[in-house]
Amino acid sequence: MRDMELISCIRFSLQLLAAEGAMVWGLPGRKNFGLRLAAGLAGYFAFALLIFFGLRSLPETKLAGEIAYYILLFGATLGLVWLCWEISEKELLFAGVVAYATQHLAVSLTQVLDYLLRLRDYGAAGAVWYYGLWYVLTPIAVYWLGVRRVRREGELLERDRRMVVLACVTLFIAIIVSLLVRLCGGEEYFLYLKDFICNLYGVLCSALSLCLLFYIPKENRLRREQQLLEQVIRVMGEQQQLSRESMDIINRKCHDIKHQLRALMEMEDGVERRKYLEEIRGAMSIYDAVYQTGNAALDTVLREKALLCQEYEIKFSCMADGKALEFMDTLDVYALFGNALDNAVESVMREEDKEKRLINMRITKQMQILYIHLDNYCREPVRFEDGLPVTSKKDRENHGFGLRSIRHIAEKYDGEVVLKNQEERFILDLLLPILEGR
Structure with a gap:
């Protein structure tokens, strides 16, 4: 932790927070949203500084301390989102992991472009604009191309253990690659090549993780649609069977009515005649099973179930x-x-x-x-x-x-x-x- 600069920790906190904000954009806020957000942001930055100085004061916590810092800060962003927005556990995990992968993608992408385009001499003000632009545009692009579609199509309805596994893998890659870039030493040329390769690897891993994160919900939706289609086919078969049973009931009732009418015509006893008339009226009540609710599909279901x-x-x-x-x-x-x-x-x-x-x-x-x-x-x-x-x-x-x-x-x-x-x-x-x- 001694090698970690305070400005770097603050920058990471802002990057992760910006990415997290883009992922929950458009979700309904909880009651007293403004107050919750203000208190949450204050608590978030206070917690970030607390764990930074706390871990930095511990001896021999170089690698372990930085890993702990990144994980704790990731957990803090999830807590902030849970405090302020109406969001389910599945969506919270999804938003958090996508945000972390997006943050790592933005950072690695700017470094790769730096090496390729040699954009090193743009001054302090230019650096703020350059990096800030990428840190803002990348989350917006990820939200627009992926998160918005997933949320619109309702693909986050099923729990999936693969999402949890991928979340752990994404966090591991993002944290370890970041630490390797900053902690490894060596000759200047080797450092330059190492930085470029590690950041390029970070871009590819982050992009692949995002693709998988968006593919898993889509696959779940397609699987549900297939199950629903299979159920529809099964229901249609059952409906046909029920229709045949309904027609059998009607035919049997009509057959009984025919014989009862014939017997009624030959009957002279008034008591027995009234008994047969009651049976006929009961048989004719089958036609009472006609519903007019205002919805044709519901009427069909009710008619068959009533029979x-x-x-x-x-x-x-x-x-x-x-x-x-x-x-x-x-x-x-x-x-x-x-x-x-x-x-x-x-x-x-x-x-x-x-x-x-x-x-x-x-x-x-x-x-x-x-x-x-x-x-x-x-x-x-x-x-x-x-x-x-x-x-x-x-x-x-x-x-x-x-x-x-x-x-x-x-x-x-x-x-x-x-x-x-x-x-x-x-x-x-x-x-x-x-x-x-x-």
Whole structure:
């Protein structure tokens, strides 16, 4: 630490802070943002000076001290961002690592250009403008070309251990290469060549790290889209099967009505005649399973599920404002309500007491929030893991996909899904913000 100059530490602190600021540009701030930012900046620079003088005062801390300084300062920037901005843990890690790689890229790039263009004699004022320009333009370019697209396309939805590994590798490369450039000695020509090679290596490593950091979220998004496509294909097959079952139900009811009418025409007993009329009226109630909620996709799902409920003697009540679903994709409506109602029907149809075969659903819009509530009778206690019920079936991967899909759809629309089991009821509550222009 004794070889580390105070001005170099201050410069590094400003560079890293500028890069971090560019990475969180556009994110919503926390309450009392101005006060938080002022206090955070004061604490950040006080902490930077404290660890600088603290480590410098320790004996024999040359290499270890500088490594500790860089890591602690990196952690301080993450703390500052967490204090001031509304940001998830995944986004915080992503922003921090991208900022560190960007800072190292900017520094190494200016040094390489220095060696190539021989821009050594530009004076103090020229140096401030030259270096300052690169330290500002590089984070802006990285944000514009990478971070903005990743955030716009919502690619930071999945946790990925590779991101953590890459974060550690990026930090290691940036810190070690920086220290090698400054701590190695030798002849003047060797120093010149060593500086150039190390800085060029730093440029390549930083650029590669940034490319990988932006590729991993993109790969996650493509994998989710593939899973969703596979689910859509599976749902379409199930819809066709349900349609065939619905037609079988209708044909069977019509066949029964035909025979009941024939018997009614030959019947003279008034009591028996009334009994048959009641049976016919019950059979005709199948046509009551027609919904007009204002959303065609929702109407289709409700009609098919209502027919199944009639077949299995399940009491299904629904109050739905289908027009409130206009901002959702049609496939998402099919998948969301199809999966939710399938789980409910499958749960209650096993109940022997037919009076307890109950499913209730409400879809309402309050202010700019879509509220979806679904509950059904559930006698057996449900065990949850990571917010989702643990299936009792052996094929957990496929049978747990429906509720995972519901949670994925909720996250897609920046919403939240809550699943709970209380008082012999399984409850699904879903809140989706209705944003302008979506």
